[in-house]
Amino acid sequence: MAQTATKINRIDATYYLVKDVERAVKFYTDLLGFAPTMTFSDASAEWTFIDGATFGLFMSPHVPWHEGNGVMFGTDDLIAAVTSCKARGVMIGDEIEDTTVCKMAFGKDSEGNNFIL
DSSP: OOOOSOOOOOOOEEEEEOSOHHHHHHHHHHHHSSOOSEEETTTEEEEEOTTSOEEEEEOOSSSOOOOOOOEEOOOSOHHHHHHHHHHTTOEEOSOOEEOSSOEEOEEEOTTSOEEEO
């Protein structure tokens, strides 16, 4: 593959499609522990973390909803985060996957999208 002058060096934002923006914003505000840093009428919202990474939600009249997968949210205490999620009724698995790189728990949001802690 030929090298080009344009290099991709980061991800500015990761977005999930949602069926109901208001419901999804409530879910992620509760999950992430802070309100969106930006909203765009009733079509989308973004949460920007202290490291500059941004997670967003989007509802489009032109793109049908489909399941999102792959966002991994970081936490300093996975067990406490999983316990807190379960106490609030968040769909999250009982099993903690322990890899050589990290520990992970798998959940599902209010819209049917998958996420990982």
